[in-house]
Amino acid sequence: MSDINNLFSQELKILNIGTSKFKDDLEFQGQDVLQLDWVPAAGGDIELLNIIDELSSREDIKEANKKAVERMMNSHPMLIDIDKAINVIPGMKENMILHSGPPIKWERMAGPMKGAVIGALIYEGRAKNEEEAIKIAASGEIEFSPCNEHCAVGPMAGIVSPSMPVHVVYNKTYGNYGYCTINEGLGKVLRYGAFNDEVIERLKWIEEEFAPTMKKALKSIDGGIDIKSIISQAVHMGDECHNRNKAATSLFFREITSYIIDTDVDIDIKKRVLNFIKMNEHYFLNLSMPSCKVATDAAHGVENSTVVTTMARNGVDFGIRVSGLGADQWFTAPANMIKGLMFPGFKEEDANPDIGDSAITETMGIGGFAMGGSPAIVQFVGGTVEDAIGYSEKMYEITVGENTNYSIPTLDFRGSAIGIDIVKVIEKGILPIINTGMAHKVAGIGQVGAGLVSPPMECFKKAILEFNKDN
Incomplete structure (x- = not known):
């Protein structure tokens, strides 16, 4: 009383x-x-509420989700090689171009993706100029396919053509492979849809000097470079390994330098290769992505699992894939616009809707999920340090576990949230947070800013309805 x-x-x-x-x-x-x-x-939807009540009480789903997350966390990505896409990517063909996000035809592609396709066709020598490239792309001569359906991932437009060198990442726990192109740096680059002479010359240099030198260096390393270890250290040093890769790139540079120096390559080429990595703070993004890819691929195909194993965007559609559903089953909805900071001279209306495979980092529980341990990221994507910590804490509500491999110092070394559960997303009404770059909506211009975005809820609704029907 x-x-x-x-x-x-x-x-x-x-x-x-x-x-x-x-x-x-x-x-x-x-x-x-x-x-x-x-x-x-x-959202008060009676049908979805009944499905949630049913699925959330099933022990077989809980066990399946635990297994999927364990496979993600137990994966151990190693960088073992660099080679041309046609030589290593499963199903790659001479007339094929891979792209980011779920399947899409040329006619529906966003401006930056069309620009990157144009650049790839010029780079490959199939076209002499933009006009010829557009004609070839629209002719049906080129087969377009999602990177994610070929064990690969691509940032932004995600374009991979046959001659492009790719990182080869091996999952030494489960024996699967992942692939990603070489990061070109910021500004006017192919992945943002630029295709001028400077872009093509850089791609040719990567193919003719950079990749062969790196290949020789990697071949001399027994077992390759431990990317999992680098990510773990970098998260403790203020990276989230999606849009902030300063520490990770520095750690990689330290690992690879002596091996490059020891190659029999001309000294001037060595200098150019080392300087390219040194001056590109985003180099590690294209290692982080395939490393997350091999882990999420290892978790795909677990019967009865409601864990998301792919989140990817093509600039028109956002798509997810779910472990317990088919590898070719995409659940899509229109991609959202990104909210954040614009580069000088650009406005929000200049930006294209959300694009890229780089949300594979968030699918693995880093990137936006680890922003709480990367306070400096807010200077790039907007918001406050308090916001960044809040986003990381919120993600525990829609995930299955905590990844102690990637612990967040500012959260008292709590493991990052891992294993996005479609049931929890629908039940809580909380969407995964993604930090990302913005591409100009017009082909050929490039990056215009960076910010935060979430998938459309419709993707998760479609997935849970399909899961309920099949299970």
Whole structure:
């Protein structure tokens, strides 16, 4: 009884749940009001609520999700080689171009992806100029296919053509491979849809000087370079290994330098190769991505699992894939616009909708999920340090486990949230957070900013309806 008396002897605050109009009226009357933002589970959708009740109580799903997450965490990516895409990527053909996101035809491609395809066709010598490239791309002569359906990932437009060198990452725990092109740096680059002479010359240099030198260096390393270890260290040093890779690139540079020096390559070429990595703080992104890819691929195909193993965008559609559903089953919805910081001279309306395979990092529990340990990232994507920590904490509500391999110092070394569960996403109404770059919507211009975005909820609704039907 005394507790109740004490309660009413204190100043009381009014708690408002639901519409903020009541809060506004009370505040106008001089009352102290706390607003609680609340939405019903599954948005109040009765069909989805019934599905959630059924699926969330099934022990076989819980065990399957635990297994999928364990396979992700136990994966051990190693960089073992660099080679041309046609030589190593499964199913790659001379007339094929891989792209980011779910399947899409030339006619529906976004501006930056079309620009990157144009650049790839010029780079490959199939076209002499933009006009010829557009004609070839629209003719049906080229087969377009998602990187993710070929054990590969590509940042932004994600374009991979047969002659392009790719990192070869090996998962020494489960024996599978992942592939990704070489990061070109920032600004006017192919992955953002630029295709001028400078872009093509850089791609040719990567093919003719950089890749052969790196290949020789990697062949001399017994077992390759441990990428998992680098990510783990980099997260402790303030990277989230999606849009901030300063520490990771520095650690990789330290690992590879002596092996490059020991090659029999001309000294001037060695200098150019080392300087290229040194001056490109985003180099490691194209190692982080395939490393996450081999881990999520290892977790795909676990029967009864509701864990997401792919999140990818092509600039038009956002697509997800789920472990317990087929490898060729994409659940798509229109890609969202990114909110963040624009480069000088550009406005939000200049940006293309969300694009790229780099959300594979968030699928693995780093990137946006680890922003709480990367406070400096807010200077690139916007928001505050408090926001970054809040995003990381929020992701635990929609995931299966915590990845102690990638622990976050600012969260008292708590493992990053891992294993996005479509059931929890629908139940909580919380979407995964992704930090990403923005490409100009017009082909040929390049990057215009960076920010934060989430998948459309529709992707998860489609996935859970399909899972319920099949299981």
